[in-house]
Amino acid sequence: MAKGDPITDEKREEIRKQIRELHAEGKSRNAIAKILGRSGRTISEEAGHIGISFAARAGQVAAATEVRQADLADRRAAFAIKLQDIAEREAAKISQPLLYWDWGGKEHDFDTHLAPEPTPADKRALMGTVATALDRSLKLVPPKDESGVEEGLALITQLMSGLTAVYKAQQQDQEADEGA
Template identity: 65%
Template sequence: MARPVTNEDRQRVRELHAAGKGRNEIATELERSGRTISAIAKDLGISFARAGEVRAATEIRQADLADRRARFATTLQDIAEREAAKINARYTYFDWGGKDHEFDTYEAPEPTPADKRALMATVATAVDRSLKLVPPTDGDGSGEVGSLLTSLFDRLRERHGDH
């Protein structure tokens, strides 16, 4: 049989509600059902309706996440630009070798075709991911940027072959 609601229960619901606890938290603490807590709250003239607060908090969280995505998209674009600059630049190779496992470096006038392909893949991935995080909007010139990158990659493939 259900346990009757006491004045002590009512007082605890009032106190916990004033402390900012939600209905389910109060129900857990008082070992009562949510329905019982709602009935007590209704009798006391208090409400757990926080839809406005929840909506505002959700909007703030969404705005924060959008800002974080935009900042990370910028980081990815920076990575793409840095790696793209390496495609035709001097390239340092590192090597462990020989019977004594000696470390050595040497500079090449530019990366090998395989390394250029790897750099282009890194650039393409970084740009693609940044565009997924912050999709372009109409009128921002992003179509021109996309065609510029496509043109750049096509010229690089033509110049260095697709080995």
């Protein structure tokens, strides 16, 4: 989509000068387009006329993007480990003694009680915490089961081959019956 006024011969030299300067400052094609109020295509065309290319920077941007994506994957994996730890810690509480406390009574006393295990309602709450932590952990870093995939594909291939053979045999029998 075109932006700005049409480029006249008078404006063209000024735009090309600005492109040279902004390119020398290390600005990207899209940044230059935004600064000058022009489309990216216009900037590329005008830059091409003065011998400027943005292709070299494309490789740098791609490499930087790849590094950033790898960093984010590492951070997701680290956070998935933290969520797994939370799930395991909370799951262990389900069968452990639990200290209950309360403020109450006429004198507003503080009281504690050590139960041999959590109440059913507290167990349900702990299970919800465990389930949520595990679910989020698995979404961040899904488990890899590559051996099952290969076996499944081999089984499907065998099945398709068998079905193809049966179909061909049926077709041949049908043709033989029609010919007789």
